[in-house]
Amino acid sequence: MHWLPLLLTVVSRVAQVLQLDRMSHMDRLLRPIGTKHSFTAYFKGLEKVEAVKEIFGEQTEEVLRNLKVKFTWLPGYMWIDSGDGSLVVSSRYLNNGDKTDIYLDLIHELVHVKQLREGKKLFDVEYDYADRPTEIEAYQHAVEEARRLKLNDEQICQYLKTEWMSYEDLKRLANALNVKCS
Numbered sequence: 690m691h692w693l694p695l696l697l698t699v700v701s702r703v704a705q706v707l708q709l710d711r712m713s714h715m716d717r718l719l720r721p722i723g724t725k726h727s728f729t730a731y732f733k734g735l736e737k738v739e740a741v742k743e744i745f746g747e748q749t750e751e752v753l754r755n756l757k758v759k760f761t762w763l764p765g766y767m768w769i770d771s772g773d774g775s776l777v778v779s780s781r782y783l784n785n786g787d788k789t790d791i792y793l794d795l796i797h798e799l800v801h802v803k804q805l806r807e808g809k810k811l812f813d814v815e816y817d818y819a820d821r822p823t824e825i826e827a828y829q830h831a832v833e834e835a836r837r838l839k840l841n842d843e844q845i846c847q848y849l850k851t852e853w854m855s856y857e858d859l860k861r862l863a864n865a866l867n868v869k870c871s
């Protein structure tokens with residue numbers, strides 16, 4: 690096996706074991722990640738989306754205007770660099786991922802942007818991923834938007850599934866979000 694795919698496999702295994710939020714703290718270990726870009730240059734029109742306005746209220750435009758995004762070759766989805774508050778997005782996920790998943794992940798991560806601004810600890814290891822209040826709040830916003838998009842519970846449940854959550858964890862998270870997973 691070529692070294693790069695092997696490294697990526699190892700990195701994603703580590704992420705799974707550590708139950709990181711779509712890779713979260715790995716950013717610190719794996720810098721440099723890339724240059725910072727303006728979030729609004731890549732993700733346009735989100736300041737007009739009701740679900741986003743619900744997160745930031747009157748500060749929506751200002752927050753999005755100041756938000757930075759970094760693209761990375763790392764595997765995974767997207768996460769917040771808690772060091773500088775920027776959004777980190779896996780280029781592979783952005784190019785190949787399901788568009789609805791990406792959109793719902795953006796809503797989820799924007800909730801983390803708000804939490805970070807409030808001084809909250811995003812990756813509180815006192816809680817399991819599925820029970821962490823910051824995660825539940827972020828998923829609540831994403832699930833609400835998924836419902837507006839007319840996704841049914843089964844589809845939302847599929848969206849909630851991640852490599853690092855056991856079936857029991859998924860059921861617990863789904864329960865907290867009032868989503869029925871069969």
Ligand SMILES: [Zn+2]
Nearest residue numbers: 710801824827
């Ligand atoms: Zn999260």
